[in-house]
Amino acid sequence: xxxxxxxxxxxxxxxxxxxxxxxxxxxxxxxxxxxxxxxxxxxxxxxxxxxxxxxxxxxxxxxxxxxxxxxxxxxxxxxxxxxxxxxxxxxxxxxxxxxxxxxxxxxxxxxxxxxxxxxxxxxxxxxxxxxxxxxxxxxxxxxxxxxxxxxxxxxxxxxxxxxxxxxxxxxxxxxxxxxxxxxxxxxxxxxxxxxxxxxxxxxxxxxxxxxxxxxxxxxxxxxxxxxxxxxxxxxxxxxxxxxxxxxxxxxxxxxxxxxxxxxxxxxxxxxxxxxxxxxxxxxxxxxxxxxxxxxxxxxxxxxxxxxxxxxxxxxxxxx
Amino acid sequence: xxxxxxxxxxxxxxxxxxxxxxxxxxxxxxxxxxxxxxxxxxxxxxxxxxxxxxxxxxxxxxxxxxxxxxxxxxxxxxxxxxxxxxxxxxxxxxxxxxxxxxxxxxxxxxxxxxxxxxxxxxxxxxxxxxxxxxxxxxxxxxxxxxxxxxxxxxxxxxxxxxxxxxxxxxxxxxxxxxxxxxxxxxxxxxxxxxxxxxxxxxxxxxxxxxxxxxxxxxxxxxxxxxxxxxxxxxxxxxxxxxxxxxxxxxxxxxxxxxxxxxxxxxxxxxxxxxxxxxxxxxxxxxxxxxxxxxxxxxxxxxxxxxxxxxxxxxxxxxxxxxxxxxxxxxxxxxxxxxxxxxxxxxxxxxxxxxxxxxxxxxxxxxxxxxxxxxxxxxxxxxxxxxxxxxxxxxxxxxxxxxxxxxxxxxxxxxxxxxxxxxxxxxxxxxxxxx
Numbered sequence: 001x002x003x004x005x006x007x008x009x010x011x012x013x014x015x016x017x018x019x020x021x022x023x024x025x026x027x028x029x030x031x032x033x034x035x036x037x038x039x040x041x042x043x044x045x046x047x048x049x050x051x052x053x054x055x056x057x058x059x060x061x062x063x064x065x066x067x068x069x070x071x072x073x074x075x076x077x078x079x080x081x082x083x084x085x086x087x088x089x090x091x092x093x094x095x096x097x098x099x100x101x102x103x104x105x106x107x108x109x110x111x112x113x114x115x116x117x118x119x120x121x122x123x124x125x126x127x128x129x130x131x132x133x134x135x136x137x138x139x140x141x142x143x144x145x146x147x148x149x150x151x152x153x154x155x156x157x158x159x160x161x162x163x164x165x166x167x168x169x170x171x172x173x174x175x176x177x178x179x180x181x182x183x184x185x186x187x188x189x190x191x192x193x194x195x196x197x198x199x200x201x202x203x204x205x206x207x208x209x210x211x212x213x214x215x216x217x218x219x220x221x222x223x224x225x226x227x228x229x230x231x232x233x234x235x236x237x238x239x240x241x242x243x244x245x246x247x248x249x250x251x252x253x254x255x256x257x258x259x260x261x262x263x264x265x266x267x268x269x270x271x272x273x274x275x276x277x278x279x280x281x282x283x284x285x286x287x288x289x290x291x292x293x294x295x296x297x298x299x300x301x302x303x304x305x306x307x308x309x310x311x312x313x314x315x316x317x318x319x
Numbered sequence: 320x321x322x323x324x325x326x327x328x329x330x331x332x333x334x335x336x337x338x339x340x341x342x343x344x345x346x347x348x349x350x351x352x353x354x355x356x357x358x359x360x361x362x363x364x365x366x367x368x369x370x371x372x373x374x375x376x377x378x379x380x381x382x383x384x385x386x387x388x389x390x391x392x393x394x395x396x397x398x399x400x401x402x403x404x405x406x407x408x409x410x411x412x413x414x415x416x417x418x419x420x421x422x423x424x425x426x427x428x429x430x431x432x433x434x435x436x437x438x439x440x441x442x443x444x445x446x447x448x449x450x451x452x453x454x455x456x457x458x459x460x461x462x463x464x465x466x467x468x469x470x471x472x473x474x475x476x477x478x479x480x481x482x483x484x485x486x487x488x489x490x491x492x493x494x495x496x497x498x499x500x501x502x503x504x505x506x507x508x509x510x511x512x513x514x515x516x517x518x519x520x521x522x523x524x525x526x527x528x529x530x531x532x533x534x535x536x537x538x539x540x541x542x543x544x545x546x547x548x549x550x551x552x553x554x555x556x557x558x559x560x561x562x563x564x565x566x567x568x569x570x571x572x573x574x575x576x577x578x579x580x581x582x583x584x585x586x587x588x589x590x591x592x593x594x595x596x597x598x599x600x601x602x603x604x605x606x607x608x609x610x611x612x613x614x615x616x617x618x619x620x621x622x623x624x625x626x627x628x629x630x631x632x633x634x635x636x637x638x639x640x641x642x643x644x645x646x647x648x649x650x651x652x653x654x655x656x657x658x659x660x661x662x663x664x665x666x667x668x669x670x671x672x673x674x675x676x677x678x679x680x681x682x683x684x685x686x687x688x689x690x691x692x693x694x695x696x697x698x699x700x701x702x703x704x705x706x707x708x709x710x711x712x713x714x715x716x717x718x719x720x721x722x723x724x725x726x727x728x729x730x731x732x733x734x735x736x737x738x739x740x741x742x743x744x745x746x747x748x749x750x751x752x753x
Contacts, residue, residue, distance in 0.1 A: 021541060028533040035531075124358070133362030135557060137587045149565070162565055235530040235561050236587050240360035240554035243527050278534045279541075283522075289497050291534055292525040 011280035020157020025279050026272065031165045033271020034172045035230060039248040040255065040263035041176065042223040047257045048196035049216040050101070052112045056119040058245025060221060063123050064089055065228025065237045066131040069139060078142035082225075089221030090214075097213045105209070124239070133239060138232035140164060145233060168230040175226055176264060179219070183260065192216060196258065250295035254302055256312025266310060270295045347389040347660050349649060351376065352396060352412035353420045359399035360526070361553035363583055364634065365422070369395065370625040371638020374617045375609075379646065381616040386649050389659045393642075400553070402426050413439050417666045418645060424448070424500035427460070434459035435748050440667040442648075444641045445470075445577055445600060449503060449729075450737040452700035454671065457737070458750040461670045463644060464692035464703030465600050468733065469724035470576050471504040471548070473705055474598055475511060477722060478546050478574065487516035490542065494535055494559055495550035497523035504550060504576075510732050520544070529555040536562040549575040556584035560592045570594035577601075580708055580715060582632040590712035600705040601637045601689045602717045605630070608684030609639065633708065633715050640689040647683075648673055671696055675703075690721060696752035702726060 015022045039057065046054040067088045071081040100115050140147060146163035153159075183189035194202040195212050203209060231241055251270055255262025274294045282290030308314050353372060356365040376393040385391050394416075396408035405426030409419055418440050421427045427447040434441050441460045443451070449468040451460040465473075479485045493508060495501030505521055512519035520542060522535050532555075539547060547568065551559050556579050563573050571594050580597025588595075604610070610630065617623045618630070629635050648669030652661040655668060673694045680686050692703030707719035741747035 018541075021537075024540075025537060028537060032531060032533065128358055128362075133357050133359075133366055135363035135554070135583050135586070160566070231530055235554055235558040236363065236584070238360065238363050238554050239358070240363075240529055243360060244530065246527055275534055275537075279537055283534075283538050287521070287523070288535070288538065289523040289525050289528070291528055292497070 006285060007281070010284075014280060018157065019155045020153075020159050023154060023159050025275055027159065027161060027165075029272035029275030030268070031169060031271070032275060033268035034169050035227065035244075035267075036247050036251050036271050037264045037267025038172050038175070038223060038227045038230070039245055040251040040267050041179070041260065042220040042227070043248055043252055044255075044257060044260055044263045045179075045192075045216050045223070046220050048260075049192045049212055050112070050195075051109055051199075052101075052116060053109075053257070054220065055113065055116040056123060057220065057224065057248070058242040059120045059123040059127070060089075060092075060224035061228045061231070061245065062237075062239055062241045063092070063127050064221060064225035065138065065232045065241060066127055066136065068225065068229070069136045069232070069237050070131045072139045072142065073136070078139050078144075081139070082143070085225055086222065089225060090218050093214050093217035093221055096217055097210055101213055102210065124242075127239070135236035135238040138229060138237050140229075140233045143229065145229075164233050168233075171226060171230070175223070176260075180260065182219075188212075188215060247295070250299040252309075253296075253299035254309055256309030259309070259311035262309060262311030270298065273298060347385075348392045349386070349389055349417055349660065350392045350394060350412075350415040351418065351645065352394050352408075352416040354398050354405050354408045354412070354422050354426060355395040356398050356400045356422065357395075358397060359401070360529070361400040364553050364556070364578070364581055365400065367581075367583065367625070367629055367632050367634040368422075368638040368641070370623070370629070371635040371640075372642045373638075374613050374623050374625060375639045375642035375646075377622050378609075378613045378616045381620065381622070382612055386646055387653050387659055389653075391646070398422070398426065402429055406430065409433070413437050417649070417661065417663045418442050418670075420641075420645075421447070424503055425498060427451075428499055431457070431460060432744055438667075439663050440670050442641075442645055442670065444644055446500065448740075449507070450733045450740065452698060452702070452733055453737040454695065454697045454699040455749055455752050456741050456747070457699060458748070459667060461694065461699045463673065463694055463699070463701040464675070464690050465705055465724065466700050466702075467503045467550075467576065468507040468729050469700070469702055470598055470705065471507050472511070472724045472729055473722045474548055474574055474576075475508075476725060477598070477707060477719070483511065483515040483728075486545075489545040490518040490520065492520050492522055492539060492542065492544040492547045493550060494522045494524060494532075494539070494547055496529075496552050496555050497525050498552075500552060500578075501550045504548075506736065507729065507732055508548075511728065514728075524551070524555055524559070529553065530558045532558050532562045535559075536566045536568070539568060540566055545572065547573050549573070549579045551575065551579045556581060557587050560585060560588045560595060563595075564588050564591040571596075574598065574707075577637075577705065581634050582629075582714060583634070585710050585715075592710055593712045595710045596707050596718070597715070598705045598722070599633060599637075599708045599715075600703060601633065601640045602687070602706055602708060603631050603633055603636045603715070604686070604688045607686065607688055609688075610636075610684075612684065613639070631714065636688060640685070643683060643685060643689075644670075644673065644675070647675060647679070670694065671699065673701065675701075696750070 042057045046052055068081050068085045071084055145167050148163050150161045191207045192212055251266040255266025274291050277294050278290050282288055355369045373393050376391045380390055396412050398405040398408050400423055402425040406429050409430045420442050424446050427443045443462045447462045449466040451457045451462045452466050475483055508519050575597040577599045580599050585592055651672050652665040652669030656665045676691045690703035692701030694701045704721050704723040706717050708715040709718040
């Protein structure tokens with residue numbers, strides 16, 4: 001009985017008993033969710049246009065952030081380091097298309113997936129060769145990102161909102177909105193979607209596969225840079241950032257690999273739910289650190305009922 | 320006949336050539352492998368340590384021609400702090416190596432049973448399984464100058480003003496990497512909590528959560544502990560310090576173990592983390608003679624990878640101290656066995672008979688850089704104690720006298736866990752100590 005009480009009653013009583021703390025938990029969950037969605041978007045865009053599961057998305061985050069900080073360390077002002085980093089990411093997109101993807105056109109998906117593992121290993125080695133393995137400090141203030149915090153006292157309690165977290169949320173929302181506009185309203189965006197829907201049909205009407213792949217990998221690079229800035233500002237820029245990409249995997253399972261909306265909703269849902277579960281159930285009952293596995297278990301449960309994910313395409317094949 | 324003549328001349332030439340080359344082949348070298356990590360998520364903390372280790376060895380080779388005329392061949396095998404890769408590196412380097420330096424508690428635990436069979440000493444300074452202090456049980460393992468349990472007890476003693484009973488009714492949290500290293504102090508802290516009446520809570524941080532510890536720090540906000548101790552590593556340290564700043568947790572209540580007192584990890588929090596403290600068995604002494612020698616013989620000669628501004632880091636100088644431990648063990652073995660090219664078993668004897676006192680440190684040009692300690696057959700840690708260092712916004716400074724662990728509080732658990740380990744791995748070889 002006591003066990004059931006600790007699962008079914010106490011967590012909710014704690015939420016009601018300390019509503020300011022609940023608000024803080026929800027805010028932190030929202031921030032995490034937005035960041036997960038951002039990482040997942042990088043995966044989705046590439047998968048949508050090329051059916052490639054890009055294992056290199058995590059290391060692209062590291063590479064973009066290290067390029068930005070590395071350029072600034074070389075004396076390049078922050079306002080110039082950002083566009084120069086984008087140029088580097090464009091160069092990377094072109095190189096990947098020319099050297100890796102083009103020779104592998106029409107190869108099975110698994111070959112392309114393995115190729116992205118190769119890209120990951122190359123970028124790890126190349127990044128360490130150029131930038132070294134030491135932690136670097138993100139140029140948060142130089143980029144004009146505010147570093148203070150807003151304090152509120154709702155319900156007689158205390159809620160603190162970091163300005164850089166708020167900036168990250170606003171930045172991510174603007175980036176996603178821009179991305180949706182680009183995908184839905186521009187001719188290039190429509191071409192990307194067309195390619196995602198049907199490769200053969202898209203190619204037959206003159207859509208350039210090479211061009212689309214470069215554009216999509218470049219957009220993934222832009223997302224990687226945004227992700228790197230936001231995550232790097234929370235601690236350091238280091239190769240440890242690569243592992244955060246794995247947080248996107250349950251988001252993709254939940255939202256579906258082809259859906260931009262799925263990445264956003266999935267990211268937010270996992271960010272919020274894993275934080276609530278960790279604080280009100282995981283820490284008191286399971287010793288904490290449930291964030292390591294909660295999202296995967298949650299996504300698996302959803303997959304039991306919707307194998308294609310929340311927003312994935314239901315594939316019906318004639319046999 | 321002509322063919323025979325040419326064959327004879329060729330053979331003679333080869334033989335003369337071999338004889339001429341003999342001194343080069345026979346050059347005395349001691350192979351010192353290091354299971355390092357300069358890549359991966361923990362590279363930021365590994366690099367300065369490995370740089371310090373390598374620079375000290377290079378300095379000895381350049382300044383003194385090695386140790387008593389024997390060159391030191393310092394060889395790194397990259398593990399990326401990955402236990403499986405670490406075991407592979409151990410297997411790869413154990414042939415020629417006179418010692419193994421696992422550089423991870425996880426790897427140490429894996430190679431611990433192998434060391435008895437392979438007869439290779441494990442040197443794990445300030446890390447590894449704390450009961451390795453018991454030399455009778457762990458004859459091949461050494462963790463000088465202080466173990467994690469020494470560190471945990473000293474931290475408790477420091478925050479309680481020397482009287483652990485004064486912690487009664489208080490709450491102490493341990494935020495730790497969810498890894499064998501991070502979990503290592505938990506048994507002792509639990510035992511001491513039960514004995515002295517304080518509440519202990521462990522807060523694990525997963526590898527993927529190192530840079531997003533908001534859940535852990537929300538727990539700290541909710542539980543409002545009197546003190547938070549940290550057993551962090553790699554990106555976790557910077558993540559925790561930044562979260563502490565963000566949640567406005569009082570820095571005077573936040574203290575780390577020696578692997579959480581790294582200048583590089585503090586850079587992103589900078590002045591905001593002023594007042595953060597860590598316990599450390601070494602402190603930087605930038606004007607020490609050994610530092611001048613390293614500058615002259617290694618850095619200025621272009622033989623170091625260490626950026627000049629990192630030479631004063633706690634971790635860089637800790638790397639130097641660790642190499643010194645090993646070299647002094649080699650010297651002790653050379654003197655005892657009256658041979659220059661000591662083997663792994665002789666180095667084990669050297670590690671068991673290390674005497675690093677104040678006079679020795681001064682003689683080595685390292686006065687004040689590391690706590691003095693002495694190992695023995697039954698004591699493989701030395702229990703030299705540690706100091707408290709405090710972050711002033713730009714660097715760590717020593718802010719305490721030398722602390723000593725209350726060994727009486729640790730030894731019963733140490734003996735019990737050593738026995739438990741030996742029983743679980745029976746038949747486990749024990750050694751007799753006089």
